[in-house]
Amino acid sequence: MYSGLSMLDNRFADQIQHRIDQKTKPLGSLGKIETIAHQLALIQSQGKNAFPSKIDIIKPTVLVFAGDHGVADEGVSIAPSAVTFQMVSNFLAGGAGVNCFCRSNNVDMKVIDCGILTKIEPPHQPCFIEQRLGSRTENFAHKAAMSLDIVKQGIELGKSVVRDTINSGSNLVMFGEMGIANTTSAAAILASLTLRDPKECVGLGTGINSEQYQKKLAIVTDAAQANAGRNALEVLASVGGYEIVQMVGAFLAAAEKKTTVLVDGFIVTVSAYVATLIEPECRDYMIFAHQSEESGHKLVLKELGADPILNLGLRLGEGTGSVLAVAILRAACEFYNTMASFDEAGVTV
Numbered sequence: 317m318y319s320g321l322s323m324l325d326n327r328f329a330d331q332i333q334h335r336i337d338q339k340t341k342p343l344g345s346l347g348k349i350e351t352i353a354h355q356l357a358l359i360q361s362q363g364k365n366a367f368p369s370k371i372d373i374i375k376p377t378v379l380v381f382a383g384d385h386g387v388a389d390e391g392v393s394i395a396p397s398a399v400t401f402q403m404v405s406n407f408l409a410g411g412a413g414v415n416c417f418c419r420s421n422n423v424d425m426k427v428i429d430c431g432i433l434t435k436i437e438p439p440h441q442p443c444f445i446e447q448r449l450g451s452r453t454e455n456f457a458h459k460a461a462m463s464l465d466i467v468k469q470g471i472e473l474g475k476s477v478v479r480d481t482i483n484s485g486s487n488l489v490m491f492g493e494m495g496i497a498n499t500t501s502a503a504a505i506l507a508s509l510t511l512r513d514p515k516e517c518v519g520l521g522t523g524i525n526s527e528q529y530q531k532k533l534a535i536v537t538d539a540a541q542a543n544a545g546r547n548a549l550e551v552l553a554s555v556g557g558y559e560i561v562q563m564v565g566a567f568l569a570a571a572e573k574k575t576t577v578l579v580d581g582f583i584v585t586v587s588a589y590v591a592t593l594i595e596p597e598c599r600d601y602m603i604f605a606h607q608s609e610e611s612g613h614k615l616v617l618k619e620l621g622a623d624p625i626l627n628l629g630l631r632l633g634e635g636t637g638s639v640l641a642v643a644i645l646r647a648a649c650e651f652y653n654t655m656a657s658f659d660e661a662g663v664t665v
Contacts, residue, residue, distance in 0.1 A: 321571055321597035324358065328367035332357045335367070338657040348625055352603060352648040355576075359601060360487070362574040370653050375485045376423045376578075376642050378635040379477060379566065380407060380414060380492040383430040383558035384452030386461065388497035392532040394522050397452065397496050401434040404494060407634075408441055414492055414634035421642045424486070428477060430470070431558035432495075447473045449558040456504065456555045457535045467552045467561050474565025475572075482573045488645065490578045490605075491566055491587070492635020493559050502586040503612050504536045504555035508543035509593065510619060519582075519611035522631065548593040560587050567591035571598035578645065580638040581608035581630065585616050592620065603645070606630055606637035 335357075336350050337343055344350060356371045382404050388397045406412045407427045410419075418425045429436060431449045440446065449470050453461040462470075481489055495501075499521040507517040514537040520529060539555045546554065552561050564587050570577045571591075579588050579602050592599045599620065606626035607613060617624065625641045658665060 321595050323597055324600040325362055326358065328361045329354075329358060331367040332361070335369075336652065338659070339651070339655045340658055340661050340663050341655075346651065348623070349644070349648050349651055352625070352645060353652040355603060356645065356648060357652060359574065359576050371649050372487070373642065373646050373649055374487045376488040376490070377481050377486045378414065378418065378423055378425050378490040378492055378639055379428060379481065380425065380494060380635055381428045381430050381474075381559035381562050381566075382432050382494040383449075383498070383560070384433040385495055385497040385501055385557050386453050386455035387457055387500050387535065389455050390457050390531060390535060392500045392521075392524065392528055392535065393497045394524055395496050397433045400432050400494055400496050401436075404429065404432060404436060407494070408436070408444060412634060413632055413636050414639060417636055417639040421639055423490075423639050423642055426477070426481070428562065430473075430562045445477060447477065447562070449473070449561075453557055456501070456539060460554050461501070461556050462553055462558070464549060464553045467549050467556065470558060470561030471565035471568070474562035475569035477562075478566045478569040479573060482570070482575050486575075488576050488578060488642070489566070489570055490580060490635050490638035491563050491584050492580055492638070493563065493583045493633055495557055495559050498557050498559065498583050499610060500532050500535060501555055501557045501560060502583040503532070504539040505551055505560070505590065506586050506612050506616055507536055507540035508546065508551045508555065509548060509590070510615070511544075512615060514540055516615050517612040521610070548590050552590065563587035564590045564594070567598055567602070568595055571595065571601045575601065577602050578638040578641055579604045579622075580635050581606065581633055582610035582613040582616070583633060584635070584638075585613060585620070585622075589616050589620055605641035608637065
């Protein structure tokens with residue numbers, strides 16, 4: 317199913333770093349801006365015969381994957397599953413947080429119905445994509461969330477939408493998510509695959525009370541014990557979400573297309589982590605946007621060796637953190653492209 321990715325070509329890494337170091341500034345004084353510029357330049361040098369003298373962000377696009385979860389029936393969220401449909405409708409009407417930040421940062425947005433409980437009726441807007449794997453997953457507190465065949469189908473669908481986005485001209489993709497109870501699914505995936513204490517993986521989501529937290533923790537603990545020894549695809553089948561499996565495919569396709577991915581919060585980062593277990597080379601194409609308030613996010617960022625750009629106390633999801641970080645990537649490009657070198661400015665050190 318997976319042919320394997322070739323390693324990132326680092327032949328121009330030293331030249332890129334030299335260009336950065338020769339800018340009119342003390343070495344390393346722009347911190348993460350320099351690191352981001354280097355990674356963007358390295359990614360954009362793939363398949364080229366010379367190191368890039370210019371890097372850019374073209375048609376940045378956030379893909380918001382939506383899916384409902386049977387485990388919501390266990391009362392592990394502050395809202396019922398019906399809210400997933402309501403929020404997807406809000407995305408399409410332009411009224412959600414991610415819409416606001418897309419407008420302020422000039423980012424394109426698409427919404428993907430991966431399997432929400434109530435279908436969006438036609439006529440559909442151009443930004444809406446329907447690739448449903450079902451109406452929602454099974455309740456994994458009692459049975460597997462989905463079959464292995466559905467996992468594989470979802471991964472391929474996620475790949476397809478990213479390939480189409482990149483082929484339409486985007487060289488920066490971001491993924492957001494919407495799905496009531498999807499922090500429970502993400503925590504169960506993380507605990508199952510890392511073998512870490514479920515207490516490190518389970519957080520308060522969008523604000524559950526202590527009783528709901530204990531229920532959520534018990535469900536994730538049981539799932540992690542049941543999944544001991546299973547591989548990534550098997551764990552996705554056991555406790556995953558339709559939006560999560562499609563995001564795993566989305567990360568894999570971005571790497572196959574040698575395209576930068578700006579990684580959002582907890583659920584998206586868990587999907588990124590799963591993708592790296594399937595194809596480790598896809599990690600090289602990821603830039604991490606922010607650290608969320610969800611407790612498991614710090615853990616999975618550590619597993620990925622990630623140092624996020626922002627820490628704004630966010631816990632909304634939707635891709636909001638990644639869209640906000642686009643401005644930083646644009647600044648890194650401007651620095652790399654136009655900041656004078658010591659020679660150009662006539663500055664002697």
